[in-house]
Amino acid sequence: MLDxxxxxxxxxxxxxxxxxxxxxxxxxxxACTMYFLTDGLVDGNSFIGMITGQEGQLHLVAQKxxxxxxxxxxxxxxxxxxxxxxxxxxxKITEYVFGVCxxxxxxxxxxxxxxxxxxxxxxSGMTGSAVAxxxxxxxxxxxxxxxxxxxxxxxxxxxxxxxxxxxxFPPSIPAVIYAMLTGASVGALFMAGMMPGVILxxxxxxYVAFISKKRNYPKSAPPRLGAYLRYCFKAIWALLTPVILxxxxxxxxxxxxxxxxxxxxxxxxxxxxxxxxLNWEGxxxxxxxxxxxxxxVSIMVGAAxxxxxxxxxxxxxxxxGNWITSFTDSxxxxxxxxxxxxxxxxxxxxxxxxxxxxxPILWPVAQQFDVNIIHFGLIIIFNMMLGLSTxxxxxxxxxxxxxxxTPLKNVIKEIWGPIVVMLIVLLIITFVPNSVLFLPKLFxxx
Numbered sequence: 001m002l003d004x005x006x007x008x009x010x011x012x013x014x015x016x017x018x019x020x021x022x023x024x025x026x027x028x029x030x031a032c033t034m035y036f037l038t039d040g041l042v043d044g045n046s047f048i049g050m051i052t053g054q055e056g057q058l059h060l061v062a063q064k065x066x067x068x069x070x071x072x073x074x075x076x077x078x079x080x081x082x083x084x085x086x087x088x089x090x091x092k093i094t095e096y097v098f099g100v101c102x103x104x105x106x107x108x109x110x111x112x113x114x115x116x117x118x119x120x121x122x123x124s125g126m127t128g129s130a131v132a133x134x135x136x137x138x139x140x141x142x143x144x145x146x147x148x149x150x151x152x153x154x155x156x157x158x159x160x161x162x163x164x165x166x167x168x169f170p171p172s173i174p175a176v177i178y179a180m181l182t183g184a185s186v187g188a189l190f191m192a193g194m195m196p197g198v199i200l201x202x203x204x205x206x207y208v209a210f211i212s213k214k215r216n217y218p219k220s221a222p223p224r225l226g227a228y229l230r231y232c233f234k235a236i237w238a239l240l241t242p243v244i245l246x247x248x249x250x251x252x253x254x255x256x257x258x259x260x261x262x263x264x265x266x267x268x269x270x271x272x273x274x275x276x277x278l279n280w281e282g283x284x285x286x287x288x289x290x291x292x293x294x295x296x297v298s299i300m301v302g303a304a305x306x307x308x309x310x311x312x313x314x315x316x317x318x319x320x321g322n323w324i325t326s327f328t329d330s331x332x333x334x335x336x337x338x339x340x341x342x343x344x345x346x347x348x349x350x351x352x353x354x355x356x357x358x359x360p361i362l363w364p365v366a367q368q369f370d371v372n373i374i375h376f377g378l379i380i381i382f383n384m385m386l387g388l389s390t391x392x393x394x395x396x397x398x399x400x401x402x403x404x405x406t407p408l409k410n411v412i413k414e415i416w417g418p419i420v421v422m423l424i425v426l427l428i429i430t431f432v433p434n435s436v437l438f439l440p441k442l443f444x445x446x
Contacts, residue, residue: 007314010035024353025296028303035310075301077176077186079294080260085127086286086293087267088241089136090278096235097122098140103228106220110212112145113158114205115220120162121201124169125242126263128176130388134163134399142404148218153410154211157389160396160411161418162204164385169197171245171256171263174355174384177301178377181308181359185374186256187249188445192374192436196382199435200425207421237270250443297352304356317364324365331369335430338362339383346387351395354384378429378436386422389415 013034017027088094098119105114119141123133138159145155167174170190179186211217223231245263248254254262271278278286311317324334341362345354359380366376388396391412401408429435 004314006035006039007310009038010310018349024350025299025303028300028307028353032303032306032310075176075180075298077171077257077260078173078297079290080257080264081128081171081173081176082293082297083286083290084241084260084263084267085129085132085136086289087264087271087278088123088126088238089132090271090282090286093238093267093271093275094123094136094140096238098137098144100232100235100239102220103223103231107222108209109219110208110217111219112141112148112150113154113208113212113217116141116145116155116158117162117165117201117204117208120165121169121197122239122242124166124197125171125245126267128167128171128173130163130166130385130396131399133166134160134396135403138163138400139403142400142406146404148220150217151215151414152404152406153414156397156400156404156406156411157414157418158204158208160389160394160400160415161422162201163396164388164422165197165200167385168193168200168378168382170194170249171259172381174351174381175377176256177355178359178381180301181304181356182363182373182377184377185445188374188440189377190246190249190256191440191443191445192378193381194439195435196378196425196429199428200422203421203425204418207417211417237274241266241270300352300356304360307357308360311360317361320361321365321368325368331371332431334365334369335371335379338366338379339426339430342380342383343386343390346384347390348393351384351387354387355380372433372437374440375433375436379426382426382429386419386426389419389422391415
């Protein structure tokens, strides 16, 4: 590789993207462009010829980017789930989720922290986004916990950790992108994420119970049965969203992409016609946020396609696979290495970049070790979500700190316990494949 000038130039540009704090999509495309420019010049092509596409391969940057964005039907699900999440946050549907969960588990010691975890599990069945969970439910949860005397750092930490359930439990935006990159079944990935999501929620609740007993955190007064049932009846329209999604997908009535469209339309109708809490100005903001989020994701996916082409051309996956197999033939040693790589990258690099860049490298190697495509996908997705809560650059840490006004150092001080819990769950899904594959096998999805 040291005598491969185009690849060296690409890697330097890719690192500079983070050093100079360039927008990630712009930096990825710039690195690809420099690779093809250098590759063309090394081959002796003229600079003008490469620019016009008459010589060299520079035109492949645009070609691969456009192909990934406009010819892959799977990625259409991403903006639909983004829209659904934005409608739910803008329409205050999150308040109903929080209220129902508080009535169920708020009566236990550390009740609001348990509510925090359970609400994230329910909300994850609507949006598939950790950022939507942390920013939508987060402020409400942290404010409620602060009012009852919970430490701000702990409140933010458990909010950040529970938000990571969002992209693990179906529907999941990272699962859709993983399916696009590897050809895996979206339905099987969604089904495979159910058990890890529930296991993580249970383990976080065990941690909450331990800390709450140690610190003597309060419990909420149980609601009156009649009032609570009336509240649940009013909230049922919001809570039906994950039911419609999952039943629709697994009965074969709709594809995951169609389910995203149904979820967005249903959330919009509920917010406007049932709860009357989304006006025209709010809808315009929802559309603006969706377009902004979709544009960013689409450009990154397109740029990642060009990067995947470079990796294939340079046989990066083959080289990495040969290097790994030269000292081990154990599938689980390989998976440990993958976990370590993703964990370290997650501390410093945006999770979307990790997914879009590392999967085209690691998946061909995983195939050499006969790793199941669904199992590997959940390991990668879970590991990336762990990165959202990992210092120093965990996105959920910054979100919870920002929306609550809590100093970041206080959040980081409290996040280590939940990180240990998440690492334990990561080990379970890595070394016990049936914790991921049981449900897809049961329903005949693999």
